[in-house]
Amino acid sequence: MLQRLVPYAATQGLRPVQSFFPDLLWRVDTDRREVFLTFDDGPTTALTDDLLDLLAAYDARATCFLIGHHVEEHPDLARAIHRAGHTVGNHTYTHLDAWTSPQDSVRTQLSRTTMELEDLLGTRVRFMRPPYGHPTGAMRTWCAERQQRMVMWDVMPGDFLKTATAEQVASFVLDNVRPGSVVVLHDNPICEGVTLPALETILSTLDRDGWSFNAL
Ligand SMILES: [Zn+2]
Numbered sequence: 001m002l003q004r005l006v007p008y009a010a011t012q013g014l015r016p017v018q019s020f021f022p023d024l025l026w027r028v029d030t031d032r033r034e035v036f037l038t039f040d041d042g043p044t045t046a047l048t049d050d051l052l053d054l055l056a057a058y059d060a061r062a063t064c065f066l067i068g069h070h071v072e073e074h075p076d077l078a079r080a081i082h083r084a085g086h087t088v089g090n091h092t093y094t095h096l097d098a099w100t101s102p103q104d105s106v107r108t109q110l111s112r113t114t115m116e117l118e119d120l121l122g123t124r125v126r127f128m129r130p131p132y133g134h135p136t137g138a139m140r141t142w143c144a145e146r147q148q149r150m151v152m153w154d155v156m157p158g159d160f161l162k163t164a165t166a167e168q169v170a171s172f173v174l175d176n177v178r179p180g181s182v183v184v185l186h187d188n189p190i191c192e193g194v195t196l197p198a199l200e201t202i203l204s205t206l207d208r209d210g211w212s213f214n215a216l
Contacts, residue, residue: 003163007172010133010156018154023140025127025216027154028180033211035181037062037199038151040091040129041188043070043077050196051187052084058203060213062086063151064187065129068093068113075120082121087215089127090114090148098130103138110142127151127216151216154181159195160188166197173202182216 018026028036037055042048042064055062064081066088071078082088093109093116114125128148130139135150143150157172158164173183183202185195203213 003158003161006161007156007158010158011154011172011176014152015154018152021152023144023150024135025149025151025182027178027182028216030180032179033206033209034179034214035177035183035206035211036216037183037185037213038065038089038129038153038216039063039185039187040065041070041095041186042066043074043081044187044189045074045077046189046192047187047196048074048077048081051199052080054196054199054203055086055213056084058207058213060203061215062213063089063127063216065089065091065127065151066113066117067091067095068109068116071113071116071120078117078120082123085215087127088117088121088123088125089129089151089216090117090125091129092131095131097132097134098136098139099132099134103136106136106138107142110139110146110148114146114148151182153184154178155183157183157185157198159185159191159198164191164194166194166201169194169198170201170205173198174205177206
């Protein structure tokens with residue numbers, strides 16, 4: 001029951017605090033009907049290929065926050081994401097929780113993942129998202145020094161929750177999206193059966209209403 005409140009708390013509940021953290025990106029400042037879809041925790045053999053096919057069917061670009069050790073296991077998938085025109089961001093090496101980890105480990109993981117992605121893809125990493133949405137001061141300093149923008153979100157439908165259904169996730173996004181919204185979804189196996197069917201509804205509905213889907 002409480003899980004049902006998570007998307008509201010993490011979306012409407014956080015909107016009032018967004019302006020207190022201007023170094024963090026919550027939403028892109030635009031009046032146009034454009035939305036910034038983001039996908040965390042990949043690349044995974046369970047979902048990433050199908051995700052890329054679905055995005056391509058709508059000529060949609062997105063931003064994928066990749067876990068370093070997943071990239072090491074599936075470099076071909078990371079290359080496919082990049083080749084398809086999506087932006088690739090830093091989601092640490094092991095998905096560590098910065099609120100409960102030594103800050104030295106956080107910095108090491110952020111640097112290691114950056115180096116790995118830049119070597120593999122030949123492009124500069126410009127964005128990072130803290131796992132669990134848990135930023136710390138050390139992370140913010142690291143991002144400022146390395147010129148990676150920390151990306152939070154404006155719409156979090158909670159596709160990772162045990163109670164999530166594709167219908168709920170899709171209608172939550174459609175009810176809460178506004179111009180420039182950054183939407184968090186996951187190509188994580190725990191979201192299998194939820195995220196992609198929800199995404200199909202989100203893409204077809206917003207596309208029909210004249211929205212575009214852009215990468216950061
Ligand atoms: Zn994550």
